[in-house]
Amino acid sequence: AVKLVESGGDSVQAGGSLRLACAYSGDMGSSRCMAWFRQAPGREHEGVALFDNGGGVTYYTDSVKGRFTISQDNASQDNAKNTLYLQMDSLKPEDTALYYCAADPYRQCSLINGVGWLPARYNYRGPGTQVTVSS
Secondary structure, X not given: OEEEEEEOOOEEEOOOOEEEEEEEEEOOOOOOEEEEEEEOOOOOOEEEEEEEOOOOEEEEOHHHOOOEEEEEEEOOOOOXXXXXXXXXXXXXXXXXXXXXXXXXXXXXXXXXXXXXXXXXXXXXXXXXXXXXXXO
């Protein structure tokens, strides 16, 4: 199993920045895909950014390109402790949502037919952290 816990959510004004963190650990392979999703009230879950652990390749949904940056800090080689980050700059009110990280622990990220943006592809997720952006 994989455990994920997010932190860093807050209320900020438009144009501000936040850095979210996702501490995760558990049974994973070196080939894995980590993701940030968000869900606003009354809206579908939206994939925001992906991090492919194999080669460090990153992917972003169009609405956050140039504003958000996903990265990872592997604190240990045995997957005992890792941290996934989401640096969010130039925040907009439409970024308001519950943000959560998710893990596909044994597969590379894939965007074939958009599967990488589907929550169902990820076996594990955290409870989330709230981001509120006011105008």
